[in-house]
Amino acid sequence: MSAVFDRIKDAFAREAPGAAVSHGILVLAVAPADVLAVVARLKEEFGFDLFLDVTAVDWPGEPLRFEVVWHFYSTRDFVRVRVKTRVPEADPTVDSLVPLYGAARFMERECHDMYGIVFRGNADLRPILLYEGFVGHPLRKDYPKGREQPLVPYREDPR
Amino acid sequence: MNAPIANPVRPAFDRTLREDTVIVSIGPSHPATHGTIQIFTELDGERVVRADVHCGYLHRGFEKECEDHTWHNLIPYVDRLNYCSALVNDFAYCDAVERLMGIEITPRCRYLRTLLSEYSRVADHLTCVAASLMELGAMTAFLYLVMLRDWIYEHLADLTGARVTYTYGRIGGLARDLPEGWLARLHEILAKYEEFVARVHGLMDRNRIFIERTRDVGVISAADAINWGYTGPILRSTGVARDLRRDTPYLAYAELDFEVPVGIKGDNYDRYYVRMREMDESVHMIRQLVEMLPDGPVSVDDRRCTLPDKRLVYTEIESLINHFKLVTDGPQVPAGEIYVAHESPNGELGFYLVSTGGGTPWKVHVRAPSFVHMGGAHLMLEGYQLADLIPTFGSINMIGGECDR
Numbered sequence: 001m002s003a004v005f006d007r008i009k010d011a012f013a014r015e016a017p018g019a020a021v022s023h024g025i026l027v028l029a030v031a032p033a034d035v036l037a038v039v040a041r042l043k044e045e046f047g048f049d050l051f052l053d054v055t056a057v058d059w060p061g062e063p064l065r066f067e068v069v070w071h072f073y074s075t076r077d078f079v080r081v082r083v084k085t086r087v088p089e090a091d092p093t094v095d096s097l098v099p100l101y102g103a104a105r106f107m108e109r110e111c112h113d114m115y116g117i118v119f120r121g122n123a124d125l126r127p128i129l130l131y132e133g134f135v136g137h138p139l140r141k142d143y144p145k146g147r148e149q150p151l152v153p154y155r156e157d158p159r
Numbered sequence: 160m161n162a163p164i165a166n167p168v169r170p171a172f173d174r175t176l177r178e179d180t181v182i183v184s185i186g187p188s189h190p191a192t193h194g195t196i197q198i199f200t201e202l203d204g205e206r207v208v209r210a211d212v213h214c215g216y217l218h219r220g221f222e223k224e225c226e227d228h229t230w231h232n233l234i235p236y237v238d239r240l241n242y243c244s245a246l247v248n249d250f251a252y253c254d255a256v257e258r259l260m261g262i263e264i265t266p267r268c269r270y271l272r273t274l275l276s277e278y279s280r281v282a283d284h285l286t287c288v289a290a291s292l293m294e295l296g297a298m299t300a301f302l303y304l305v306m307l308r309d310w311i312y313e314h315l316a317d318l319t320g321a322r323v324t325y326t327y328g329r330i331g332g333l334a335r336d337l338p339e340g341w342l343a344r345l346h347e348i349l350a351k352y353e354e355f356v357a358r359v360h361g362l363m364d365r366n367r368i369f370i371e372r373t374r375d376v377g378v379i380s381a382a383d384a385i386n387w388g389y390t391g392p393i394l395r396s397t398g399v400a401r402d403l404r405r406d407t408p409y410l411a412y413a414e415l416d417f418e419v420p421v422g423i424k425g426d427n428y429d430r431y432y433v434r435m436r437e438m439d440e441s442v443h444m445i446r447q448l449v450e451m452l453p454d455g456p457v458s459v460d461d462r463r464c465t466l467p468d469k470r471l472v473y474t475e476i477e478s479l480i481n482h483f484k485l486v487t488d489g490p491q492v493p494a495g496e497i498y499v500a501h502e503s504p505n506g507e508l509g510f511y512l513v514s515t516g517g518g519t520p521w522k523v524h525v526r527a528p529s530f531v532h533m534g535g536a537h538l539m540l541e542g543y544q545l546a547d548l549i550p551t552f553g554s555i556n557m558i559g560g561e562c563d564r
Binding site: 022023025044049050051054055057058069071073075078080095101102103105106107110116124126127128129130131132133137139143145152 | 166167168170171213214216218220222223224227258259338383385386387388399401406407411468495496497498499500511513521522524526530531533534535562564
């Protein structure tokens with residue numbers, strides 16, 4: 001396990017200088033512009049073929065408010081890697097991983113719903129767990145739990 | 160109030176590719192959509208040309224709600240993710256919190272959690288196989304399997320007090336130890352399992368109608384399955400022997416003898432057969448675990464997470480304060496983040512937790528296999544008959560609670 005991690009740490013010494021293992025997972029903190037290139041290399045060179053998850057963490061008050069977090073798994077070496085990046089509230093944009101993994105399509109839609117992260121290159125960011133007309137991004141910390149949303153009216157009986 | 164919304168769902172396509180095809184919306188209120196899924200299909204006669212799968216009808220803000228509860232108080236919500244095997248959710252969540260706190264559970268708890276995870280897997284697979292067989296008209300097989308499942312549910316109700324949503328896991332242990340006679344009844348049910356599953360094999364495996372409806376239907380290749388994030392029985396049905404219990408052993412799986420059954424083609428028949436074989440392996444594991452089960456406490460003796468004995472709470476000031484702090488403030492989890500995955504009956508069930516230190520989580524995110532599987536479901540639907548849509552969808556075993564959260 002550690003041999004694979006050491007090779008990855010060496011390979012990404014420039015993009016992710018502070019890479020460290022946390023609870024059995026190698027954590028790579030990279031700049032938003034590097035995400036696509038780093039993940040492409042993780043997939044091609046290190047065999048991280050399974051896209052597990054993408055989500056975000058909201059840190060209100062910080063200049064780079066959103067932390068976008070990806071998890072990948074290697075079905076060859078049985079290890080996981082976590083890639084993280086920070087984006088500001090004014091422009092919460094990261095590159096989409098849809099060109100690399102089909103599974104990114106749905107999970108990026110969910111992350112867009114919940115946090116308003118924009119995935120550049122994912123053409124289909126329609127609401128998935130929420131619905132058309134939902135106002136706001138509910139997992140942001142400043143979204144109040146009790147807020148009321150516009151209702152979907154009953155259909156008129158056509159008869 | 161805001162203005163009303165005209166249409167809550169926007170399909171990926173609202174006009175047909177050709178003049179002689181038609182767009183049909185299936186669900187969300189359809190008996191075979193397991194409650195809450197909508198599929199927009201473009202049909203050429205009865206053949207599905209395109210499919211657009213919509214989930215979210217059962218979204219209830221699970222992750223938002225978790226941020227407002229103590230680490231302990233959200234366990235009942237975790238139960239309601241995959242409600243066919245709620246114990247697996249409990250144990251995966253508790254495992255993640257325990258690792259963040261640096262707690263090692265007791266040996267008895269470790270074996271019991273493994274045993275109950277496998278028992279839940281049997282119940283979950285029974286539900287899935289029974290439902291998909293019934294959707295093909297196999298009523299007898301359905302009744303055999305659901306009867307078995309109900310014995311398991313009642314047996315688990317003896318243990319936990321609830322039939323479906325058990326809330327049996329605790330951070331640092333379990334709610335209570337096994338009641339008297341529970342293991343004896345377990346052996347009876349496992350014997351019944353063998354009898355009834357053998358009958359189902361006899362009814363289905365070489366049944367001409369069943370084979371015609373399931374062989375080469377809903378095929379997904381191994382490369383596609385990995386690209387679209389599939390794990391669990393669906394990935395194994397394509398011939399990829401990936402199983403977290405074997406590859407990254409947790410709980411007591413490293414000490415057990417079991418096989419990882421795989422399919423050949425990744426079609427509906429393989430998914431049926433992989434699940435049937437996995438249940439056999441689970442039963443084999445349960446029998447080993449009963450032999451291995453050590454005596455001792457089921458919860459760790461750690462005042463950071465385990466409630467003190469009720470008798471002491473009433474007689475001793477330290478225990479009273481301890482109880483009060485654990486209930487009102489919640490267990491204090493050190494700051495940090497963790498991702499822990501268990502092999503749930505549907506695939507990789509991952510919990511990503513972020514703590515800033517304190518009694519409530521900063522973030523609880525669930526990597527739900529059902530949700531990921533819906534993302535690639537169109538691959539298994541397009542090109543097949545409309546009538547195959549229901550059995551294929553059944554074989555994916557989408558669980559609304561887990562998919563929509």
